[in-house]
Amino acid sequence: xMRLELVKRTQKSRLMSVLSPVIAVAxxxxxxxxxxxxxxxxxxxxIWYFFLxxxxxxxxxxxxxxxxxxLVIIALGLSVCYLSNNWNIGAEGQLTIGxxxxxxxxxxxxxxxxxxxxxxxLLMAMAGGALFALIPAKLKxxxxxxxxxxxxxxxxxxxxxxxxxVRGPWRSPQGYNFPITIDFHEWAVLNAVDVGGIYINLSAxxxxxxxxxxxxxxxxxxxxxxxxxxGQSPRAGSFAGFSNRRMTAFAFALSGALAGLAGMMVxxxxxxxLQPVISPGYGFTAIIVAFLGRLNPVGILIAGLVIASSYLxxxxxxxxxxxxxxxxxxxQGVLLFFVLAADTLILYKVRLVxxxxxxxxxx
Amino acid sequence: MLEAIIxxxxxxxxxxxxxxxxxxxxxxxxxxxxxxxxxxxxxxVAGFAVTISTGSPLLGIVGGAIAGMLVSLIFAFVTLTLVAxxxxxxxxxxxxxxxxxxxxxxxxxxxxxxKLQSLDVPGLTxxxxxxxxxxxxxxxxxxxxxxxxxxSWFLNRTRAGLILRAVGDNHTSxxxxxxxxxxxxxxxxxxxxxxxxxxxxxxxxxxTPLWVENMTAGRGWIALALVVFASWxxxxxxxxxxxxxxxxxxxxxxxxxxxxxxxxxxxxxxxxATVIVLxxxxxxxxxxLFNTPASLxxxxxxxx
Numbered sequence: 001x002m003r004l005e006l007v008k009r010t011q012k013s014r015l016m017s018v019l020s021p022v023i024a025v026a027x028x029x030x031x032x033x034x035x036x037x038x039x040x041x042x043x044x045x046x047i048w049y050f051f052l053x054x055x056x057x058x059x060x061x062x063x064x065x066x067x068x069x070x071l072v073i074i075a076l077g078l079s080v081c082y083l084s085n086n087w088n089i090g091a092e093g094q095l096t097i098g099x100x101x102x103x104x105x106x107x108x109x110x111x112x113x114x115x116x117x118x119x120x121x122l123l124m125a126m127a128g129g130a131l132f133a134l135i136p137a138k139l140k141x142x143x144x145x146x147x148x149x150x151x152x153x154x155x156x157x158x159x160x161x162x163x164x165x166v167r168g169p170w171r172s173p174q175g176y177n178f179p180i181t182i183d184f185h186e187w188a189v190l191n192a193v194d195v196g197g198i199y200i201n202l203s204a205x206x207x208x209x210x211x212x213x214x215x216x217x218x219x220x221x222x223x224x225x226x227x228x229x230x231g232q233s234p235r236a237g238s239f240a241g242f243s244n245r246r247m248t249a250f251a252f253a254l255s256g257a258l259a260g261l262a263g264m265m266v267x268x269x270x271x272x273x274l275q276p277v278i279s280p281g282y283g284f285t286a287i288i289v290a291f292l293g294r295l296n297p298v299g300i301l302i303a304g305l306v307i308a309s310s311y312l313x314x315x316x317x318x319x320x321x322x323x324x325x326x327x328x329x330x331x332q333g334v335l336l337f338f339v340l341a342a343d344t345l346i347l348y349k350v351r352l353v354x355x356x357x358x359x360x361x362x363x
Numbered sequence: 364m365l366e367a368i369i370x371x372x373x374x375x376x377x378x379x380x381x382x383x384x385x386x387x388x389x390x391x392x393x394x395x396x397x398x399x400x401x402x403x404x405x406x407x408v409a410g411f412a413v414t415i416s417t418g419s420p421l422l423g424i425v426g427g428a429i430a431g432m433l434v435s436l437i438f439a440f441v442t443l444t445l446v447a448x449x450x451x452x453x454x455x456x457x458x459x460x461x462x463x464x465x466x467x468x469x470x471x472x473x474x475x476x477x478k479l480q481s482l483d484v485p486g487l488t489x490x491x492x493x494x495x496x497x498x499x500x501x502x503x504x505x506x507x508x509x510x511x512x513x514x515s516w517f518l519n520r521t522r523a524g525l526i527l528r529a530v531g532d533n534h535t536s537x538x539x540x541x542x543x544x545x546x547x548x549x550x551x552x553x554x555x556x557x558x559x560x561x562x563x564x565x566x567x568x569x570x571t572p573l574w575v576e577n578m579t580a581g582r583g584w585i586a587l588a589l590v591v592f593a594s595w596x597x598x599x600x601x602x603x604x605x606x607x608x609x610x611x612x613x614x615x616x617x618x619x620x621x622x623x624x625x626x627x628x629x630x631x632x633x634x635x636a637t638v639i640v641l642x643x644x645x646x647x648x649x650x651x652l653f654n655t656p657a658s659l660x661x662x663x664x665x666x667x
Binding site: 004006008082087089139143144145146148149150152153154156157160161163164167168284285287288291324326327328329330331332333334336337340341343344348350 | 445446448454462588631
């Protein structure tokens with residue numbers, strides 16, 4: 001009998017903190033290779049098409065940035081939640097409500113065409129997402145209700161609400177009865193500009209800016225310290241005068257605002273109106289991004305690009321190898337498992353022991 | 364009319380009850396597996412696949428249970444052997460299950476399934492009113508009833524159940540007494556996987572004999588909420604499941620009657636009801652704290 005035995009390290013392994021996501025990605029690539037082989041393709045060809053081919057063209061890089069941007073923005077907010085022990089898994093709903101709140105201006109006031117509409121929409125989307133995220137936060141702090149379940153239940157409600165809006169009160173009269181709203185006017189969309197051959201819009205630099213801001217806040221401000229202390233030891237935090245309740249509200253409001261912002265910018269750059277489905281599950285995939293990035297802003301930026309490439313990889317294997325693009329979601333799930341498993345190496349040494357050796361250790 | 368309503372409530376409640384009873388045992392052993400949705404949806408796709416390839420819904424159910432067990436083993440390995448964070452691993456299991464089932468089920472979309480037949484008792488099933496309700500159900504409905512009694516008896520009346528509760532309440536003491544904490548938890552997680560798989564298979568083999576992507580539609584999460592609602596007591600989980608079944612059915616009937624409510628708002632009812640019930644239950648903190656397994660969600664590393 002062989003079994004795994006964990007031996008606690010005396011302190012966190014710095015090497016493994018950096019190495020564990022790399023190990024996880026490597027194992028995922030191996031896993032993907034096995035899947036490709038099982039489907040009768042050469043593993044190397046499959047890995048090439050899935051992980052690398054999409055980013056060999058400028059258009060691919062453009063797509064990568066487009067997909068990574070909302071993931072990074074949402075995951076930044078989620079990382080603050082998870083670090084402070086607030087389990088917000090309803091970012092998808094906060095994204096939806098944020099996008100609806102921000103769309104009030106171009107849909108209800110289509111004649112209000114002015115440059116101020118653009119920043120107003122983004123602010124309203126952030127407010128909408130934050131307020132919606134405060135529902136599970138307040139239920140947690142006032143009643144002690146489990147925030148995991150409430151935040152998730154609200155995702156279903158928000159998606160149904162969007163569905164009702166675009167089929168009911170907000171349906172475009174010129175839309176031939178399709179469930180869509182009117183097209184947004186020129187100041188309510190984000191136009192892409194040519195930057196060295198790739199077209200990017202305002203959302204990508206905003207994501208980058210947010211990464212930098214959060215990195216600074218987490219590293220060298222009291223707020224960052226407060227977030228980490230309350231996450232690791234609420235008791236120690238309360239001795240330091242930090243309030244758990246206020247942190248829960250703060251973390252949820254921040255992540256809700258960022259999810260709303262991300263949702264609004266996706267709508268403004270890619271769709272230009274509201275429709276029943278506005279996100280391919282960015283709010284859920286961002287959970288993977290947050291963990292793959294080790295809840296660290298710079299890590300999340302890298303992780304966002306990695307996960308975004310798997311979306312493109314899914315499309316690439318569909319066209320090149322006639323495989324299902326749904327493989328991408330499977331690979332994302334597997335990657336999260338590997339990330340969580342590899343994190344064990346930071347705190348523990350893993351030894352493979354035979355039963356006899358194990359008995360020897362007891363004696 | 365009333366008979367028909369009760370029948371539909373039972374069908375709506377059964378998948379929730381199966382999954383909730385499984386998760387209840389898992390949580391009693393001190394493990395929080397948030398991957399119920401993922402295990403259920405795997406059970407649904409496997410149940411459908413086995414049913415149409417063998418022609419036997421019964422084998423389909425078995426296939427669903429096995430699929431649930433297999434994916435629960437991944438969770439068990441990552442959280443119990445490698446002591447990874449249970450909340451995050453449960454989310455991973457859900458995302459993985461939703462992805463893999465979508466991939467596996469792609470070729471089944473739009474194919475007709477085979478419906479699980481009810482087990483009729485000659486003579487009794489034709490009784491007025493109670494006949495169909497009590498004696499005209501399929502095997503999974505009876506199994507869900509049996510599971511409530513069996514789990515209740517197991518947890519409260521057997522030595523093994525006592526050990527499982529001990530592991531869930533104080534894993535350090537249970538370990539010191541010589542019980543295998545990890546072993547007990549593995550078994551509990553696998554049982555939970557099988558029950559969630561059965562619940563999923565019920566959806567694709569008995570409820571609507573079809574495969575639709577994401578067909579569990581949050582039922583796994585509602586099952587998790589039911590465990591909290593039930594304060595970890597099997598019979599209360601049954602009451603909760605039937606209440607939720609009733610809310611779901613109420614929503615369909617209200618839609619059919621066309622009371623002027625947009626259908627989307629009616630479709631929100633089960634989810635809103637979950638939130639309301641969770642809030643109501645958490646208001647009663649003393650009862651919740653008393654029943655919550657004390658080691659719930661905490662990893663255990665044996666000191667050697």
